[in-house]
Amino acid sequence: MQERTVFNPKQLTSARISRGMTMKELAEKADLSRQMISNYESGKTVPKAESLLKILSVLRFPRSFFSAEIPELTTGATFFRSQSAATKKSRDMQKEKLKYLFNIYLQLSSYVNFPDVCLPDPLEKEIYEITEEDIINKAIELRKYWGLDLFSPIPNLIQLSEANGVVIAEANMSNSTLDAVSRWIVDRPFIMLTNNGESGVRRRFNVAHELGHILLHSSIESIHDYSAQDLKNVIEKQANLFASHLLLPSEAFSDSLLSTSMEYYLNLKKHWKVSIQAMIYKTYLLELINDDQRLYLNKKIAKNKWKKREPLDDEIPVEKPRLLEKVFVMIVENNVVPKSELRSAFRLPIDELAMIIGNVVSDTRDELVDKQPILRLIK
Known part of the structure; x- marks a missing residue:
């Protein structure tokens, strides 16, 4: 007799929330009732194969995720x-x-x-x-x-x-x-x-x-x-x-601040790699400008429409996490675990893994897999 696959209702809640969906939204997209989704998440009922396939097609999480046990973060503040x-x-x-x-x-x-x-x-x-x-x-x-x-x-x-x-x-x-x-x-x-x-x-x-x-x-x-x-x-x-x-260590920043003109703040931005607005705030904290001067500089930023995007923002590189990617590559390249097996062990969608670890987890077949329709049960 074939062993029945375990369904963990908490994992359905987790996948739904991580995709930014309410129960109602998931129900509508999966062509199910909200009450059915609620029953699945509360553990009152286990989804039948057809209903589960509908949910998988919407959430695009691997089937193995829903039988996993990912512990809650219970201690400490987020x-x-x-x-x-x-x-x-x-x-x-x-x-x-x-x-x-x-x-x-x-x-x-x-x-x-x-x-x-x-x-x-x-x-x-x-x-x-x-x-x-x-x-x-x-x-x-x-x-x-x-x-x-x-x-x-x-x-x-x-x-x-x-x-x-x-x-x-x-x-x-x-x-x-x-x-x-x-x-x-x-x-x-x-x-x-x-x-x-x-x-x-x-x-x-x-x-x-x-x-x-x-x-x-x-x-x-x-x-x-x-x-x-x-x-x-x-x-x-x-x-x-x-x-x-x-x-911006106080003494070093003070020494570098030879002028509080907007042009000089632009030069300092290249050096410290900190926004003009953050440097104005720091200048104020150090009492090197008063309330009126701070207000004048902030009004100038607003007038120049720099509140969301400042000059040099496109020139200073955006730092990227690399540690998890390096560890993943180290494991695979040293033949500790095959790449496909390691990916499967995470039980997460490729789009999640590619962001958390890096594109190194993907391969050329993933695009094709993502574009293929999920199989449906034929009655």
Whole structure:
């Protein structure tokens, strides 16, 4: 007698959320009732083969995913580099993709030793007790841990973070209100970047911001314990301050700031690889300009329509995560596990794997497979 394949209802919920769909949307696209989807996700009923094929054709997840057991991230807080407009839907999508990243890491780390985590001890303070001096000291401490001086720009922040044990990947989603998510998982920090086509300087600031959460906010168990005002005006502001002090050490930046004209900020952008707006903010923090001067500069940015896209944004390279790709290639090229077997073990769609690990997971056949219709049962 053939053994019945196990169906894990949690995996259906996960796949649906990661694709940004409500139960109603999935039901409509799969030509099923919302109640049926609800019953499947609650575990009340198991989808029959025909219904499951309909769901697979919409979600485009491999069948093996729905019999897997990907653990929930139960401890620690997840931080989102987001604007106030970021929706619960987009945050939930990122959280599911962060789970996939951790699962990929776990499988790869069973074959290869990842770099040891080399970070200062996270700050153990309630958010209301954290001072700017604490933030400055932690940014300086991180630079020293990573062998950086306090006078030079950081050449490649993502590469440096990965070399020191931070796992970074891009998510298979774009959302203009949500740039990144980060979290300590067990004993390692993870950062997931949204694929927003952002500039190189914005991405560097996003990563620095997430490193701020990782080192400043270990006492937070859940961001839901705080009001929206606390999240924006305390927690996010602290992470922004950390990013500013990490990327622009105060003394070195002050020495380089020979003028506060917009033309001079453009020259400094080439050197520090930080946005003009972030440098104006830093100049203000150092009390090198007053409120009126800051307002004048920000009005000039608005007039030039530079709020979303500044000059040089197309010239400064966008840093990309490379660690997972290198590990994947190392395993395959050393014949530890065949490429197809390693890909299958992740139980994830090619589009998810290609973003998290890199295009190295794909091959020429994948395009053909993606374009082929999923087989249907004929009655």
